[in-house]
Amino acid sequence: AQSVTQLDSQVPVFEEAPVELRCNYSSSVSVYLFWYVQYPNQGLQLLLKYLSGSTLVKGINGFEAEFNKSQTSFHLRKPSVHISDTAEYFCAVIAMDSNYQLIWGAGTKLIIKP
Amino acid sequence: ETGVTQSPTHLIKTRGQQVTLRCSSQSGHNTVSWYQQALGQGPQFIFQYYREEENGRGNFPPRFSGLQFPNYSSELNVNALELDDSALYLCASSLGDKTEAFFGQGTRLTVV
Numbered sequence: 001a002q003s004v005t006q007l008d009s010q011v012p013v014f015e016e017a018p019v020e021l022r023c024n025y026s027s028s029v030s031v032y033l034f035w036y037v038q039y040p041n042q043g044l045q046l047l048l049k050y051l052s053g054s055t056l057v058k059g060i061n062g063f064e065a066e067f068n069k070s071q072t073s074f075h076l077r078k079p080s081v082h083i084s085d086t087a088e089y090f091c092a093v094i095a096m097d098s099n100y101q102l103i104w105g106a107g108t109k110l111i112i113k114p
Numbered sequence: 115e116t117g118v119t120q121s122p123t124h125l126i127k128t129r130g131q132q133v134t135l136r137c138s139s140q141s142g143h144n145t146v147s148w149y150q151q152a153l154g155q156g157p158q159f160i161f162q163y164y165r166e167e168e169n170g171r172g173n174f175p176p177r178f179s180g181l182q183f184p185n186y187s188s189e190l191n192v193n194a195l196e197l198d199d200s201a202l203y204l205c206a207s208s209l210g211d212k213t214e215a216f217f218g219q220g221t222r223l224t225v226v
Contacts, residue, residue, distance in 0.1 A: 004156075032213060043118075043204060043217040044157070051213055090156055101147070101170055102206075102215065104156035 002027040002093050006105035013081055014113045021076040021108045023091030031093040033074040034102070035065055038088045047089070050074065061085070086112045118207050118218035126224045127195050135190045135221045139207030146188040147215065148180060151202040163188055195225045 007022040025031065032051050036044040048059025055067040065076045074091060091105040119138045127133050139146050145164045149157035159172035163182035177193040186207070192199055202222050206215035 036217075043120075043219040044206075045217070046214060049213065092156075098170075101159045101162065101172065102149075102157070104158070106156045107154075 002031060002095055002103045004091050004093055004103055004105035006089075006091055006108050008108050009106065010109045010111060012111040012113055015083060016080050018079050019077065019081050019085075019110065021089050021091075021110065023074045023076065023105060025072050025074065025091070025093050027072075027093065027095060030096045032096065033065075033067060034092045034094075035059065035063070035074070035076050036090045036092060037061075038090065038107075040087070044090065047076070081110070081112055083112050083114065085110055118205060118216050120203075120205050120218035120221050122221060123219065124222045124224075126226060129195055129197060129225055131195050132191065132193045133195060133223060135192075135203050135205075135223070137188045137190070137205030137207075137218060139186045139188065139205075140216050143207035143209050143216070144186050145208045146182055146186065147206045147208075148188070148190045149204040149206065150174075150199075151204055151220070152198075153201070157204055160190065192223075197225050199223065200225045 003026045005024045013019045034049045035047040037047050038044050048057045050057045050067045058064045063078050088107045088109050090107045092102045121136045147162040148160040151157040160174050162170040166182045179191045182188045202220040204220045205218045208215045
């Protein structure tokens with residue numbers, strides 16, 4: 001079985017400052033990793049994904065994430081945030097040997113302070 | 115290329131009633147998954163359909179059931195609604211490929 005832990009329920013940060021949203025996972029098999037963003041009253045949009053290859057993955061809206069297998073982490077980063085980044089961010093995994101069931105973290109609310 | 119659409123967007127039901135939620139998958143996608151997202155939580159997998167057959171189910175009771183149609187659209191049915199069923203229900207479609215799922219806007223169900 002897999003599980004995902006997002007260590008921070010909320011992250012407040014000033015506009016134009018860098019941010020890191022943390023994600024750790026647990027799995028006995030190899031997984032694919034994802035970050036999704038959910039804007040208020042909307043569905044989920046894929047930010048980026050790690051399938052294989054380079055451990056540094058670049059996504060939309062200037063976000064990137066780094067897969068660290070030894071630490072079972074997949075932290076999301078952005079060098080300079082904007083008010084428009086205010087949203088909830090979800091980390092998710094799919095086991096490579098399973099069907100398509102995404103296992104999700106509880107989410108991290110990114111709060112941008114002007 | 116149309117995206118994933120869900121209907122209705124909002125719904126209020128009374129405890130004990132039944133509800134049907136609908137999802138039109140993205141053009142060409144043959145796999146549909148349903149998730150329940152309670153307030154302040156991450157989504158929880160309900161079940162998945164691939165080419166009209168259920169091929170995976172999460173930890174939800176049998177009163178949660180579904181269908182997928184030949185055009186790959188899907189329904190989620192919930193019988194005997196309980197207050198705890200109040201949540202955002204999300205539908206996601208993919209092309210038989212676990213590397214990317216596209217989500218609809220969700221249906222906000224409130225049970226009173």
